[in-house]
Amino acid sequence: MTDIPTRYDPRKIEEEIYASWSGENLFHADEKSPGKTYAIVIPPPNVTGILHMGHALNNTIQDVLIRWRRMQGFETLWMPGTDHAGIATQNVVERELGREGLHREDLGRDKFLEKVWKWKEDYGSTIIRQLKRLGCSCDWERARFTMDEGLSNAVKEVFARLYEDGLIYRGDYIINWCPRCGTALSDEEAEHHEVEGMLYYIKYPVKGRDRLDKENEDYIVVATTRPETMLGDVAVAVNPKDPRYSGLKGKTLILPIIKRELRIIFDGDVDPEFGTGALKVTPAHDPVDFELGARYGLPRVNVMYPDGRINPLGGDYEGMDRFECRETIIEDLKDRKLFVRAEKHVHAVGHCYRCHTVVEPRLSRQWFVKMKPLAEDAIRAVKEEKIRFYPDRWRKVYLDWMENIRDWCVSRQIWWGHRIPVWYCRDCLKYENVRDVEISGPGKPGIYVGKEPPGKCPACGGTDLEQDPDVLDTWFSSWLWPFSTMGWPEDTQELKTFYPTDALVTAQEIIFFWVARMIMAGLRFRGEIPFRDVYIHGTVRDSTGTKMSKSLGNVIDPLDIISEVGSDALRFSIISITSQGQDVFLSKEKFELGRNFANKLWNASRYVLMSLEGTDLSGGIDQARLSLEDRWILSCLNETAEKVTKSLEAYRFNDAASALYDFIWHKYCDWYLEISKLSGDKDTTGKVLVKVLKAALRLLHPFMPFITEEIWQKMPEKTSKWIMTAEWPAPGREELDKFADAASVRQMETLIGVISAARNVRSFWNVEHSAKVDLLLNAGGREDKKLIKENTRHIEQLARCEVKAVGEDVSRPGQSVSALVGNIKLFIPLGGTVDIEKERSRIDKKIADLQRYLGGIEKKLSNKSFLEKAPEDVVRKEEEKKRKFEEQIRNLRENLAAFE
């Protein structure tokens, strides 16, 4: 046993253990197994991704849940996989091409997709490998990818069903457009950040009166943050109640530079308070203006190319980038004396969530899903608590979003993704470009929607068919994940066994993107909720509170941490510092908590194994031979098992972790191990040491899977070959209950109190470490006396003293100090070694503290209402407290007096 190193080195051990679990096929979930099941699905990480701290937290939590349930005897499924991340992946591959001076158009669609697949084969499993390194016990045989055949089939099925149900349409709306990625984005994919921009005030002359030297009558001043969009202006809107503009009825304005005539419209939605109260209307470049345009039948003038440059409708500005155009227009307006002023203006600007380019609200023909009909059931499921959020506050966030849901723009102008399963017949439609086709619902001739190419047009029999060039939003496959991964639309055994799943663990950022949509999809297509519990963990931030992200360079790489302190330490640390739903602020030092704990456990186990030599562990534990500390530690174990189990049930992971930390470190190691060294009954002590350690290891296993397995393998008398599949120690099981003993807890607390008090005296009065002191104990109660007599050796050894006398008639010797523990009074003669003058101020301060507390209690007890209204036991406790304080004060005074 001495060959076990004193320092725990996780590096080699962790990978070896993972390989052996894998070799034993312990991760596999059997869908045919009868009995209770527990299933979760991984929030699929992006194939281009590498493991970051958010993943580490997210997957540790899931692994804790699944390992715990597995040990509880559930048939557990943890379905892993990755998502194809259309835009992000395409960007990565395009960047590679760019290094060779190529564009995707140079390759063509098919060749480009080949490249992406190749890239995916080469690099797409990085994150899977990293999750394994973290210890995740996913059923890897079932790993899915959103572009797999099965999942793609589900995507097409869903698209076709939605189309048939009239929930899909294609039309012109303002969408969020990323000029860099060249594609539409959903509302959720445009991240709004507060930006300090400018609000520009510009004069729009009144037609026929374009002499600009007069006030008011000759022009209107409009305010805008995006002057370049004025190229697409078709009107100016004012509030009909705004007196400043009442004289403008029937007039026309002239758009500067372009010289287009602009209508003046009067609409109550215009806020007279903002800017000048006059709003320039650009229906093709702003959602509000689009609405106004639709209301008043205004033309839509789109002045930009997809890449954000100005198109020929922008006149002289054609070819300019939108921001360059902004500057230029301002300069030109200044030249023409049409520029009034610019003021700083903070507003929220949308940014592409993949490349952070400023998003352009832009008129575009896209595919949309009608969401309101889907949301109804999803709202009900949460209101009826079929699905619960942890913490509960997210329920409200979810419902707010769901109740105000807007249609979902699902088409993307990229190549990597699920191609929209729509074919157009040129003969029927007579469109030159299929992008021009508008579709408001099913039944339009020349449109075919289905899983496979139709071969010929079902309407006219023509063969000149073209598939829609766009692909679907990646989330259009992710929202099907809980059931598409289990073989839907087939009614597979997997679905029957594991759907609905039990818990979803994810971050708040993804509630709308993913959680909400999965609920809608599950209810719509499978007819059942996808999961019962949604646990929303916090966001991982750095120590300054900013979100960790690669671009900010503030990341702590989990793999660095793993290679420094091990996966167990990472897991335990991160679980310990994340209380339910609070954000996690990380710094490297925080991982020392887990590292030190692993080391402590390692060494304690090492000691236990060493101490076992020569002991006989055969046979069960004979209860009659249990000592006080044996009964105590077994009771504490029982209590800990209960606490850990309850905490996990309530998704209170840090509570579970801290219960284990406290039990293993401060009870088992600090007290039980130390006392066990003094045991006279080595066989019984050995049995208890092992029994408690084995149970503690199992309780800890979900949090620190590797080290617990490693130690387990060295343990004698195992009931299970692997700790990973060992039974969860819960009260009521494994005979923990019969050792629970409240009296032992009370007595042990007293004993610990006596030992600590004696140590405290030694330390307080600066007694030399090696010096032995005498100890006299005044104890009246029978139980106390018995306790001390039976444990004299423990007191003497652990407090480095010699017990000289015990009894109710023991009185204070001269030149001694004393301490109180319950009803026991300790006397320690210190002879002339004490410099009382030096200590007087410390004691005085202590007395003052105690008196402050005492004052509070006395005040309470003299309050008539308190005595009348407070429960009896509370009053009694207050009285006890009072007595205790009084006695402590008296005692300290006596200590002083003893040396006067």
Next chain:
RNA sequence: GGGCGAGUAACUCAGCUGGUUUAGAGUGCUACCCUUACAAGGUAGAAGUCACAGGUUCGAAUCCUGUCUCGCCCACCA
């Protein structure tokens, strides 16, 4: 403009279904100790008017109202 979260020891955070807590933990700090599991350790200790102001209550870190500071989310103020 709405909504949410946070403000507790030097630092990072628990506790917040009101009284078993003289408000806890980890780190840091102080003193002593390499005591044959562990110095990534042991023993002991110092350290907090629980952001502020009111209110409810016999009793508030905990419940209510308001204020301030910070952070996040949502929203068509151009």
